[in-house]
Amino acid sequence: MNFYSSLIARCAHTKSLTTLRTVHTNIIKSGFSYSLLAHKLIDAYIKCGYLAEARKLFDDLPNRHVVTWNSMISSHVSHGKSKEAVEFFGNMLVEGVLPDAYSFSAIFKAFSELGLRRHGQRAHGLAVVLGLEVLDGFVASALVDMYAKFDKMRDAHLVFDRVLEKDVVLFSALIVGYAQHGLYGEALEVFEDMVNRGVKPNEYTLASILISCGNLGDLVNGQLIHGLVVKSGMESVVASQTSLLTMYSRCSMVEDSIKVFNQLDYASQVTWTSFVVGLVHNGREEAAVSIFREMIRCSISPNPFVLSSVLHACSSLAMLAVGEQIHAITMKLGVDGNKYAGAALINLYGKCGNIGKARSVFDVLSELDVVSINSMIYAYAQNGFGHEALQLFERMKKLGLVPNGVTFISLLLACNNAGLVEEGCQIFASIRSNQNIELTRDHFTCMIDLLGRSRRLEEAAMLIQEVRNPDVVLWRTLLNACKIHGEVEMAEKIMRKVLELSPGDGGTHILLTNLYASAGKWNQVIEMKSTIRDLNLKKSPAISWVDVDREVHTFMAGDLSHPRANEIFEMLHKLIEKVKTLGYNPDTRFVLQDLDEEKKRSSLYYHSEKLAIAFALWKTIGRTTTIRIFKNLRVCGDCHSWIKFVSHLTGRDIIARDAKRFHHFKGGLCSCKDYW
């Protein structure tokens, strides 16, 4: 008996299941009544992680003691089998065995995991009746944790208050609860209380409290707690390090977060992830990509968090090639159906103008939610696919998902970029009647742009009246519409309004100058230019860039600085002569200087977007790849027409992303259907 007993104990200690089974068989063979050893066997099977066998023994056991019930309950909870744990708990009550502190501390977690709120409350009542609620720290902290997970922070705090001897775990459970509900100030208050009472925080407490400081942007407390981490010797604990790093990056102290990272002996997957996320948060996209690469080199498998984050970095830099590599990694890991990674991929392809690929990512998503559909609607919107965006909105409604503010902004943008005025008006009306969506300035701006550009200027002006504090952007949107339709008088009125709001607004002066120029009012142009000079307003220069073979080349108008300028200009001249025979006629209305016709024409020829395209075509002669160019301002009308001819002439697809949207040129046509 003692012999077997110690054998079982050894198996449990070394977690060797095979030996345990041999011992078990031998006990049966020896004809030994093993009911005396059964408890030990159950315990050993649990320690070896073999719950099925433990259960078999347990089911055959006569007189089951509360300790064995507890073992069955807690082992099932910790193996993620909360449903079974709840069944054990119920059966235990049916058999008339009273639960003790051990049973409660395990079972509350099962309830919260299964979302069984009423069960949890009933069990809480029983714990109160049995006098176990607040006397045992384990029970109380499990209760606090359960209520926090049920979003009942008030109940959590009430239980907490009733406990007389509060230990570090109880404090931490409440702090974590507050922090996870975004109540960082409350978390800090509890932490302060804890320190005042002389309860020493541990790594769990510190991790949560650092996150709270970070999210509050409270660098002072953050640094204080950093000191505490060092003092309590918790510096080398992965979670403390990760939270420290996150705290510094949320407080915009990137350099400090880099310092923390560089001092690590070992970084876990979560640490790498936090670091990359922090860099992206702080606009350090390139650093984020290179850290991500290092992570891969260190054989750390990336999770959807870091993939999503680094993909966002790629989209904001329009690094399509790198993004595609990461897409490949995502597929290899089999997480391309993950909604976070998927939304980031859709965003990437949308921002790089590859709507087909965005859609194919969307189609393999394993779970559709509002955000993932929003990403796809936004991608369609940016690229001028209005009808497709609207169709997706219908699908969203059919799936029973509730559209949010972002959905409506994307839909209005989609209508705007596709010139779908009536549809846009309908969407706007449905936002008005939707109780759950607040009409924001962005919604108005979009709508005013849509109406204004389709010459419904009066309606657009009426709409502005509804906005409480119309800002410069809003007025400038209307001004832009006036410019498109040559409405000088209205524009002048608006100009006065804008200058009241913001006397030195450069963009407005430039818009009005351009309007006078396109209306041929050169005297006013000269006047405006001198005002601009007096105000010392600078017009941001037009820049276009193009990514050829993973190298970015930048061009300004008439730019001779490129090392291959000769070849580029030669190519450009050839292109211009050829497209002229196809019907291209330089449109000098887009030259905003008072020059003679010939000079106006030649100033058009050297616009930055034309140079970028000529370069890309020269560099990729003989290939059929799509050319992608980017421009910091809106693409010029003459260039737009020229690019259409070039796409027809060369048979190449050209995608231009300007400050506002995408243009896909193919076979002499543009996806915007000349409406932008």
Next chain:
DNA sequence: GTAGGGTTAG
């Protein structure tokens, strides 16, 4: 003889 809380994302 059994038990508690943490760090990463649109």
